[in-house]
Amino acid sequence: MPVPSFRLDDSVALVTGAGSGIGRRLAIGLAETGADVGCLDLPGSDLAGTVEAIGSTGRRAVALPADVTRAEDLAGAVATVERDLGPLRLAVNAAGIANAAPAEDMPPEQWQRVVDVNLTGVFLSCQAEGRALLRNGGGAIVNIASMSGTIANRGLTQAHYNASKAAVMQLTKSLATEWCTRGVRVNSVSPGYTATPMNLRPEVAERVAQFEADTPLGRMATVDEMVGPTVFLLSDAASFVTGTDLLVDGGVTCW
Ligand code: NAP
Numbered sequence: 001m002p003v004p005s006f007r008l009d010d011s012v013a014l015v016t017g018a019g020s021g022i023g024r025r026l027a028i029g030l031a032e033t034g035a036d037v038g039c040l041d042l043p044g045s046d047l048a049g050t051v052e053a054i055g056s057t058g059r060r061a062v063a064l065p066a067d068v069t070r071a072e073d074l075a076g077a078v079a080t081v082e083r084d085l086g087p088l089r090l091a092v093n094a095a096g097i098a099n100a101a102p103a104e105d106m107p108p109e110q111w112q113r114v115v116d117v118n119l120t121g122v123f124l125s126c127q128a129e130g131r132a133l134l135r136n137g138g139g140a141i142v143n144i145a146s147m148s149g150t151i152a153n154r155g156l157t158q159a160h161y162n163a164s165k166a167a168v169m170q171l172t173k174s175l176a177t178e179w180c181t182r183g184v185r186v187n188s189v190s191p192g193y194t195a196t197p198m199n200l201r202p203e204v205a206e207r208v209a210q211f212e213a214d215t216p217l218g219r220m221a222t223v224d225e226m227v228g229p230t231v232f233l234l235s236d237a238a239s240f241v242t243g244t245d246l247l248v249d250g251g252v253t254c255w
Contacts, residue, residue, distance in 0.1 A: 004235070004236045004237040004239065005235060005236050005237065006033070006231060006232060006235045006237045007033050007034045007231075007235065008030055008033045008034045008035040008090060008231065008234055008235060009033075009034030009035075010034060010035075010036075011034070011035045011036075011089045011090050011139075012035065012036050012037075012038075012081060012082075012085045012086045012087060012088050012089055012090070013027075013030045013035040013036070013037045013038065013088070013089070013090035013091060013092065013234075014037070014038040014040060014064070014077065014078065014081050014088060014090070014091045014092075014129060015027040015030065015037055015038070015039055015040065015091070015092045015094060016040045016041070016068055016091075016092070016093045016094055016095040016121075016125050017040075017041060017093075017094035017095035017096060017144070018037075018039035018040055018041050018047065018050050018094070019039070019041030019042070019045030019046050019047045019049075019050060020041065020045060020046070020196070020197055021094075021194075021196030021197055021198060021223060022094050022144060022191060022194060022196055022223050022226050023041070023092070023094030023095065023144070024039075024049075024050045024053075024223075025223035025224060025226060025227060026092050026094060026144075026223075026226060026227060026230050027039050027050050027054065027061070027092075028050065028053050028054055028057065029224075029226075029227030029230070029231060030090070030092070030230075030231065030234070031053075031054040031057040031059040031061065032057050032227075033231050033235075034059070035059065035090060036059050036060040036061065036085045036086070037054055037059065037060075037061050037062075037085075038061070038062050038064050038077065038078075038080065038081035038084075038085060038088075039051055039054070039061055039062065039063055039064060040064040040065075040066050040068070040074075040077050040095070041064075041065070041066075041095065042065065042066075042067060043065040043066075043067075044065075045065075047063035047064070047065065048063065050063075051063050060084075060085055062080060062081060062084045062085060064077040064080055064081070068093075068095045068117065068121030068122070068124060068125050069116050069117060069120060069121050069124065070124075071124050071127070071128070074124050074125055074127075074128035074129075075128050077128070078128045078129060078131075078132050082132065087132070087136040088129065088132040088133060088136060088139065089133065089136060089138070089139035089140075090139055090140055090141070090234050091125070091126075091129040091133075091139070091140075091141045091142070092141075092142045092143075092144065092230060092234070093121075093122045093125045093126065093129075093141070093142070093143045093144060094144040095117065095121055095122075095125070096117060096118045096121075096144065096198075097113070097114060097117045097118065098114070098158065098161050098198055098201070098204075099114070099158070099161075099201070100156055100157045100158045100161075100201075100203050100204075101157060101158075102157045103157065103159045106159070106160065110160065111159075111160045114160040114161055114164055115160060115163075115164050115167075118161065118164035118165065118168065119164045119167045119168060119171070122143050122168050122171060123171055126141055126143070126171070126175055126186065129141055130175065130179060130184060130186075133179075133183075133184045134179065134182050134183075134184060137183055138182065138183020138184055139183070139184055139185075140184070140185045140186070140187075140233065140234045140235075140238070141175070141184070141185070141186045141187070142186075142187055142188065142189055142230050142233050142234055143168050143171070143172050143186070143187075143188040143189075144188070144189055144190075144191065144226075144230075145165045145166075145168040145169050145172070145188040145189065145190045145245060146161075146162075146165040146168075146190050146191060147190050147191065147192045147247055147249040147252055147253055148161060148162045148165045149162065149165030149166040149167075149168060149169045149190060149245070150166070150169075150190065150245075150247065150253055151252065151253055154210065154214060155207060155210060156203070156204070156207070165190070168188060169188050169190070169245045172186050172187060172188040172243065172245065173243040176242040176243030177243060180242055180243075185233075185238070185239075185241065185242040186242060186243065187233045187238070187241060187242060187243065187244050187245070187246065188244075188245045188246070189226065189229050189230050189233065189245075189246050189248055190245050190246065190247045190248065190249065191221060191226055191248050191249065192215060192220075192221055192247070192248065192249025192250050192252045193208075193211040193212075193214075193215060193220040193221065193249075193250075193252070194220055194221040194222070194223060194225075194226065195220045195221070195222055195223070196223060199220070208220065214252055214255070215249070215250040215251065215252050216250060216251030216252070216254055216255065217250035217251055218250075219250070220250075221248065221249075221250060225248065226248060229246050229248045232246075233246060
């Protein structure tokens with residue numbers, strides 16, 4: 001048997017959160033490994049920068065200004081990708097938000113907004129993408145969860161975020177089992193502390209030294225380091241991998 005391919009040549013992908021941080025780097029990384037990419041983020045985000053970077057890899061890209069909490073936006077985004085790039089086969093769901101408040105003081109609206117974007121947004125994204133993948137004969141989805149779905153971050157009061165990410169991991173397993181006999185694999189990647197705009201938030205930025213001390217590898221990840229694990233899970237090299245969570249955390253969860 002030949003060595004399986006770790007590339008995504010000539011497949012069509014959709015990436016949410018593609019205007020910033022991990023999602024942007026993953027959208028470009030998918031293009032670098034051969035995919036054409038629909039790039040989804042909120043209206044007003046810098047999707048043009050992502051599309052331009054993908055263009056310089058020689059692959060095609062389309063900007064999809066949309067909100068992952070709106071099912072109609074996601075249906076429209078999938079339709080645009082399929083019209084402009086071809087049948088959808090791959091998806092990465094990286095759109096997310098984070099903030100903090102002590103649990104005893106957290107207003108219900110703050111809890112609900114994080115759950116709406118980080119959990120319901122991933123479900124609605126998977127639903128729109130999954131409908132296309134099932135219709136097209138199969139494919140693969142990677143949801144960006146977090147090590148915060150496995151551990152509670154030392155010093156961060158973010159019960160809503162941590163709970164939303166644990167739920168993404170269980171959502172991933174549930175969808176994997178629903179769609180496994182129809183050619184669709186669903187996995188999650190759980191980054192550890194990663195240098196992105198999300199970690200420039202004031203309550204987080206002052207803790208970077210602590211994050212590095214809590215990480216056996218002694219530093220935060222770069223966004224580049226999320227590309228290999230995500231491409232692996234999307235590729236044929238992972239043809240027998242579904243419903244799993246791949247921690248990319250520099251060893252945080254070992255301690
Ligand atoms: P980021 O730079 O803030 O990127 C997240 C992107 O998602 C932003 O462009 C954001 O737009 C967009 N977004 C937010 N709400 C949206 C919505 N309703 N619809 C569409 N797009 C929306 O953050 P990041 O660090 O790259 O995070 C990417 C993913 O990795 C998130 O799911 C995050 O939870 C996860 N993660 C990050 C870390 C880390 O250390 N950075 C660790 C573990 C997991 P706005 O900027 O306009 O809000």
